[in-house]
Every structure is written in structure tokens, then in C-alpha cells.
Amino acid sequence: MVGPTRFMTLLTCCELGVIDALRKNGRMTAAELGEAVGAKPDAVEQLLFLLVKEDFLRYDEEAGAYFPGPFFGGIPEPALQHVVSFLNMIKVVMLRQIFYLTESVKTGTVVGLDKLFGFQGNLYEAAAGEHTELREAWAPMMDGVTGQNDPWFWSNVDIPAGSKVLDLAGNTGFGAILTYRNNASPGLHVTTFDLPEKEAPSLENFRAHGVEEHCSFIGGDVFDGVPKGFDVVLIKNFLDMWDREDVLRILTGVNEALEPGGRVNILVPVYPEDIKDPASAGVDFFPAYFLGCTMGKGGPQKMSTYRRWLEECGFTVTKTVAQDLSTMPGALVAHGILCATKA
Amino acid sequence: MVGPTRFMTLLTCCELGVIDALRKNGRMTAAELGEAVGAKPDAVEQLLFLLVKEDFLRYDEEAGAYFPGPFFGGIPEPALQHVVSFLNMIKVVMLRQIFYLTESVKTGTVVGLDKLFGFQGNLYEAAAGEHTELREAWAPMMDGVTGQNDPWFWSNVDIPAGSKVLDLAGNTGFGAILTYRNNASPGLHVTTFDLPEKEAPSLENFRAHGVEEHCSFIGGDVFDGVPKGFDVVLIKNFLDMWDREDVLRILTGVNEALEPGGRVNILVPVYPEDIKDPASAGVDFFPAYFLGCTMGKGGPQKMSTYRRWLEECGFTVTKTVAQDLSTMPGALVAHGILCATKA
Numbered sequence: 001m002v003g004p005t006r007f008m009t010l011l012t013c014c015e016l017g018v019i020d021a022l023r024k025n026g027r028m029t030a031a032e033l034g035e036a037v038g039a040k041p042d043a044v045e046q047l048l049f050l051l052v053k054e055d056f057l058r059y060d061e062e063a064g065a066y067f068p069g070p071f072f073g074g075i076p077e078p079a080l081q082h083v084v085s086f087l088n089m090i091k092v093v094m095l096r097q098i099f100y101l102t103e104s105v106k107t108g109t110v111v112g113l114d115k116l117f118g119f120q121g122n123l124y125e126a127a128a129g130e131h132t133e134l135r136e137a138w139a140p141m142m143d144g145v146t147g148q149n150d151p152w153f154w155s156n157v158d159i160p161a162g163s164k165v166l167d168l169a170g171n172t173g174f175g176a177i178l179t180y181r182n183n184a185s186p187g188l189h190v191t192t193f194d195l196p197e198k199e200a201p202s203l204e205n206f207r208a209h210g211v212e213e214h215c216s217f218i219g220g221d222v223f224d225g226v227p228k229g230f231d232v233v234l235i236k237n238f239l240d241m242w243d244r245e246d247v248l249r250i251l252t253g254v255n256e257a258l259e260p261g262g263r264v265n266i267l268v269p270v271y272p273e274d275i276k277d278p279a280s281a282g283v284d285f286f287p288a289y290f291l292g293c294t295m296g297k298g299g300p301q302k303m304s305t306y307r308r309w310l311e312e313c314g315f316t317v318t319k320t321v322a323q324d325l326s327t328m329p330g331a332l333v334a335h336g337i338l339c340a341t342k343a
Numbered sequence: 344m345v346g347p348t349r350f351m352t353l354l355t356c357c358e359l360g361v362i363d364a365l366r367k368n369g370r371m372t373a374a375e376l377g378e379a380v381g382a383k384p385d386a387v388e389q390l391l392f393l394l395v396k397e398d399f400l401r402y403d404e405e406a407g408a409y410f411p412g413p414f415f416g417g418i419p420e421p422a423l424q425h426v427v428s429f430l431n432m433i434k435v436v437m438l439r440q441i442f443y444l445t446e447s448v449k450t451g452t453v454v455g456l457d458k459l460f461g462f463q464g465n466l467y468e469a470a471a472g473e474h475t476e477l478r479e480a481w482a483p484m485m486d487g488v489t490g491q492n493d494p495w496f497w498s499n500v501d502i503p504a505g506s507k508v509l510d511l512a513g514n515t516g517f518g519a520i521l522t523y524r525n526n527a528s529p530g531l532h533v534t535t536f537d538l539p540e541k542e543a544p545s546l547e548n549f550r551a552h553g554v555e556e557h558c559s560f561i562g563g564d565v566f567d568g569v570p571k572g573f574d575v576v577l578i579k580n581f582l583d584m585w586d587r588e589d590v591l592r593i594l595t596g597v598n599e600a601l602e603p604g605g606r607v608n609i610l611v612p613v614y615p616e617d618i619k620d621p622a623s624a625g626v627d628f629f630p631a632y633f634l635g636c637t638m639g640k641g642g643p644q645k646m647s648t649y650r651r652w653l654e655e656c657g658f659t660v661t662k663t664v665a666q667d668l669s670t671m672p673g674a675l676v677a678h679g680i681l682c683a684t685k686a
Contacts, residue, residue: 001350001429001430001433001624001628001675002346002624002627002628002675003345003346003347003348003349003350004346004347004350004433004437004438004441004631005346005433005437005441005627005628005630005631005632006346006627007344007346007347008441008442008444008631008635009444009627009630009631011444011445012444012445012448012631012635015445016445016448016449038449039448039449040448040451040586040640042586042587042640042642043448043451043586043630043634043640043642044448046629046630046633046634046642047448047630047634049614049618049626049630050626050627050630052618052619053618053619053626053627055619059618086344087344090344090347090348091442094347094348095347095438095439095441095442096438096439096442098347098348098351098438099351099434099438099439101351101352101354101355102354102355102358102359105355105359105382105383105386105387105390106359106381106382108383108386243383243385243386244385271392275392275395275396275402276395276396276398281344281345283392283393283396284345284348284349284352284393284396285344285345285348286389287348287352287386287389287390287392287393288347288348288351288352288355289348290389291386291389291390292351292355297383297385297386299385299386299389332344332345
């Protein structure tokens with residue numbers, strides 16, 4: 001019951017500047033904090049009860065002074081910014097939209113985007129278009145996630161020298177650029193495959209990053225077929241957007257486009273094999289995110305489910321690796337890598 | 344981070360009818376549930392991961408069937424309805440409004456009511472007026488809370504026979520009616536004191552309940568003074584709406600209106616003396632409720648704080664009693680009773 005209020009009470013302490021003030025000044029009373037952030041001390045005191053309860057802050061009863069607990073006292077500024085960007089994404093993109101979660105589940109559409117922004121479609125379309133509020137909340141969070149996951153992905157995935165690589169649903173080309181940079185070899189060529197309207201920004205990004213000789217773009221819809229002639233297909237942060245039948249269509253399309261021995265490398269959030277594992281908050285977060293806020297459908301699966309689906313679509317799985325959440329402080333959910341070869 | 348999503352995922356399973364279907368039918372697959380509630384089985388499966396994680400439901404992997412866990416399997420229908428009415432209040436009254444919590448704290452007004460409903464004022468005014476959506480979500484929850492607290496209050500509070508009782512901020516007279524019924528004695532008279540616009544509905548309620556000879560109404564604003572001539576003043580579910588300075592004005596006004604030896608009996612939610620007590624979710628819930636959704640200010644205090652404020656205002660505290668949350672399954676926060684006498 002108290003999930004929404006706990007969330008917003010914490011974020012409001014960040015938004016008001018209470019946390020910054022305490023990190024800067026060390027110890028402050030409610031009266032000093034109220035003056036510093038432009039709020040009534042009574043209200044500051046009410047908000048800070050929870051932060052004391054959860055040991056985010058500590059309270060010196062004798063002096064009436066608050067000071068940072070271990071988390072806010074110790075976290076470096078960039079890491080704190082990443083946490084706050086995640087909280088802000090949840091607030092801006094999700095908090096109001098999930099009011100309509102039941103309607104979204106029933107209709108298979110993102111009812112919240114329609115009701116709140118007058119937008120019919122999915123979050124990615126809305127954020128790519130005129131809805132700057134959504135883009136500005138979503139993009140920094142996603143950049144942070146990519147920044148965490150990309151080095152890990154490339155430390156686990158091998159692209160043979162001189163490969164022709166297809167980055168499926170590669171958006172505006174950044175995935176292709178990073179693929180080239182992380183695997184540069186004579187003859188390596190990376191092609192972004194996405195909807196035709198992504199071509200111009202992709203080509204511009206290739207030029208801006210000086211990789212226009214090694215990267216190119218093919219426009220199309222993955223559900224109409226996957227381009228042929230590639231040795232390796234990458235599917236990053238994409239399968240979790242779709243229901244089972246669509247994932248099978250995508251994987252079947254990739255299988256049909258590859259020659260025997262051709263490879264697919266997948267990056268996707270995964271639920272833990274033991275759903276009750278308290279270390280993962282994936283099932284706490286993603287169903288509402290995908291069903292209610294972004295797609296009106298989809299959601300991640302367990303690694304074993306993706307493995308089974310790959311095999312159903314004619315692949316031999318050669319490697320699976322899941323992130324270890326115990327080594328990732330603050331991360332909500334582990335991503336997984338699945339590498340497979342066309343049988 | 345996952346508070347809002349956990350909350351709405353659970354409530355959506357109730358709203359869709361998944362819980363009702365499983366309580367009625369015992370065991371169902373995602374496909375059967377999808378058909379029963381009019382949603383895609385893939386989406387049902389995504390939502391139910393969390394309910395399995397938290398043991399609200401259980402999953403028979405071999406049969407692919409879900410069935411109720413101990414909570415949903417055991418809770419009687421009326422108790423379940425009360426829980427769902429609380430979840431629904433949080434959704435309708437709070438989930439969208441707390442988006443504006445920071446702005447509400449800064450301005451001391453309920454910015455969410457203005458932004459979402461075009462209403463300037465507090466929740467109680469909005470719900471009493473044209474905003475039926477808010478009233479219909481708030482009133483059943485509040486009725487349930489009153490139903491839980493009223494017998495407990497009267498088992499702890501003694502009204503001397505023949506007293507003249509003032510029910511401070513008594514709204515439309517129901518508190519006066521219950522006070523009379525629970526304490527009927529020759530000469531007992533209970534007066535509701537509230538804003539003048541509550542007079543007509545109060546008198547109508549007194550007549551409808553046949554207590555018009557024992558109950559009456561005085562119109563006025565507690566901050567302009569409290570009527571004199573009463574032996575006992577009741578202050579129920581009211582002090583928690585105000586900041587310290589306002590609580591002190593209310594208590595001082597009551598003290599000035601009473602003769603020495605006159606009594607005040609207070610019912611109010613209280614935070615635990617040890618704020619870190621995990622059994623109470625008061626500080627998790629009320630700051631966002633009062634600051635962001637109802638008043639733009641206020642919030643409960645610890646029993647010891649109310650006791651100190653009563654003493655500051657010229658009272659001798661004769662009794663304090665707090666609810667024991669361990670005996671109240673499902674309750675978020677303990678209420679307290681404070682009885683005091685004018686010194």
C-alpha cells in the first residue's frame with residue numbers, strides 16, 4: 001500500500017534539495033533545511049521521518065539535527081545522479097500512467113499515454129516525437145543503463161574478425177557505432193536495421209563519429225522480414241518489448257535470414273529462474289513498465305524461457321550469462337546474454 | 344524505486360478480477376484467467392510473477408496453474424473489500440496527486456488537486472463538493488477506518504453521565520450521533536461544532552437518526568474560538584491535519600473554552616515513539632497523504648509530542664493509549680487516544 005508514498009517522499013527530498021544541502025553542510029535542523037530549500041520546517045520534518053526510518057538520514061535528537069546516513073553520505077555524485085535519474089524516469093514516465101494499468105492490460109495499448117498526453121502509440125514513439133517531457137526523463141535513465149551494460153556485453157560477446165554484423169532494431173545507429181568501436185577488425189561492417197525514419201539520423205551519427213565507411217543503414221520492419229547476408233545478428237534491449245508470439249516471429253525471421261552457422265547475440269533483461277529471489281526486483285518493475293507505460297504488452301522472461309524459444313526457432317544456444325546482482329549495487333534487475341548459432 | 348509498480352500490479356490483479364476468479368475457481372492457468380478477465384494471457388502471466396514472488400498466489404509449474412496463497416485464500420470477503428477500498432483510495436486520491444508532492448510542499452497547497460481537478464482547496468472540500476470521483480474513493484476507506492476505531496475509542500473513553508459534549512470539527516453530525524448512542528445517559532447532550540455549511544446536513548442526520556433532542560449544531564471556525572459551556576470536548580481525526588502552530592491554536596482555544604476540570608478526549612493517528620519501528624507504516628504513508636494529497640500541510644506526530652503540546656496549552660494529561668498494531672492485521676498505522684483535563 002505504501003509503495004507510491006515511500007517512492008515520492010524519497011524523491012521529493014531529492015527534488016527539494018534536502019539531500020544536496022545535507023551532503024554539502026553535514027548537519028542541519030529542520031528549520032535550517034526549511035530555509036535552505038524554501039519549504040516549511042514542519043513539512044520537512046514530516047518528510048524526513050521516513051528517511052530516518054530507512055537510515056537514508058540520521059537524526060541527532062538532542063541537537064535536533066539531521067545528517068546523511070551511509071547511503072547518502074557515501075555515494076559519489078555521478079552515482080547519485082544516476083539513481084535520481086532512474087527515480088525521475090519512474091515519476092515522469094510511470095507514476096501517472098500506471099493509474100491506467102488495468103485499462104492498458106485489457107486493451108493491449110498504453111492507455112496512460114493517450115489519457116495524459118493525447119498520444120496513441122508506444123512510449124518510444126512518443127519520446128522520439130514531440131513529447132520532450134517523456135524523452136528528457138527516459139533518455140538519461142536509458143543512457144545510464146546502456147553505460148552499465150555495454151562494457152559487460154562486449155566482454156562476453158565475441159565478433160569474429162571481418163564479420164558482417166546486423167544490429168536489429170538498432171534505432172539511430174549508436175549500437176552500431178559501439179559495436180564497431182568495440183570489435184574493430186579489417187573488414188568488419190555493422191548495419192543498423194530499423195524503421196526507415198531512423199535512416200537520416202543514423203547516417204548523421206555515423207558521419208559525426210567518423211565510422212561512415214564501416215557502418216550503414218537498412219530500413220524495414222523486423223516483422224516483415226530480416227535482411228540476409230549477415231554473419232552475426234545483434235538483438236539488444238528489444239526482445240523484452242514483445243509477447244511470446246512476437247518474440248518467436250522475430251527469432252524465426254532472424255533464423256531464416258542467416259546461413260547455417262550464422263550467429264545471434266542477444267542482450268535482454270531476465271527474470272531470475274527462482275521468481276521468489278528477493279535480490280531481483282525485475283518482476284516488481286517490468287510488468288507495469290511494459291504493460292502500463294511503454295508498449296501495452298511485452299515484458300522480460302527467465303533466461304531458460306528465452307533459451308527454449310531460441311531452440312524452438314532453430315538455434316543452438318552456445319552461451320548464456322546473467323549478471324550477478326550482488327556485484328551491482330543499486331541495480332534492480334539482471335540482464336542476460338544469450339549467444340546462439342543457426343543449427 | 345519499485346513501490347509504485349508493486350502497488351499498481353497488485354491492485355490491477357484485483358481490478359481485472361484475477362483474484363476473484365481464483366478465489367472462486369481455485370486453480371486456473373494464465374490462458375483460463377486471460378479468458379475470464381478479458382486480457383491477454385501473456386499480460387496476465389507478467390502481472391502474476393509478482394504475486395507469486397510475494398506469495399499472494401502460488402504457481403503449480405507442472406500444471407501451469409495459479410491458485411491463492413494464504414492471504415487471498417483465507418481473507419473473508421468483507422475484509423478483502425476493505426483492503427481493496429484502501430488500495431483504491433490510494434490510487435484515485437494519491438497516485439496522480441503525489442506527482443506534484445514537491446510543489447505542494449513548497450507552496451503549502453495541494454498542487455495535485457489544482458492540476459488534476461482544477462480545484463483550489465483541500466481534499467475534504469473537494470470531496471464534499473462536486474468531485475464525486477474523489478468522494479467515492481475516499482469515503483468508503485474512511486468509513487472502514489471509523490468502523491475499526493470507534494468501538495476501540497469508546498471502550499477507552501469515559502463520558503460522565505449528563506455531560507454537555509462538544510464534538511469539535513464534527514462534520515455532518517455522525518460523530519455526535521455515535522457519541523450519544525455509545526454514552527446515552529439522562530441529560531447527555533452532544534453538539535457538533537463545524538463550519539456553518541455543515542448545519543443543515545447535521546440537523547437532517549440528527550432527525551433521521553432520531554436524536555434531535557439530544558444533539559445540536561453550532562456553526563463556526565475553530566481558529567476563531569471554541570464555544571463555551573461544555574464539560575467535554577472531543578477532537579477526533581482532526582489534529583493530524585495541522586502543523587504545530589495550528590494544533591497549538593486549536594488546543595489553546597479548547598482550553599480557554601473549558602472550565603477548570605473540563606475534559607478533552609483526542610483520537611488521532613500517531614507515529615511510533617521509535618520512528619524506525621518496522622511494524623508501523625505511518626511515516627511511510629501520512630506525510631505524502633497530508634502534504635501532497637489532502638491539506639498541503641499537517642501530518643501526525645508521536646504520542647509523546649501530542650502529550651507535550653497538550654501540556655504546553657494548559658492541560659494535564661490523564662490517559663494515553665495507543666493501538667497495538669500486532670493485534671490489527673492489515674492496519675498500516677496505530678491510532679492513539681489522549682485524555683486530558685484543564686489544569
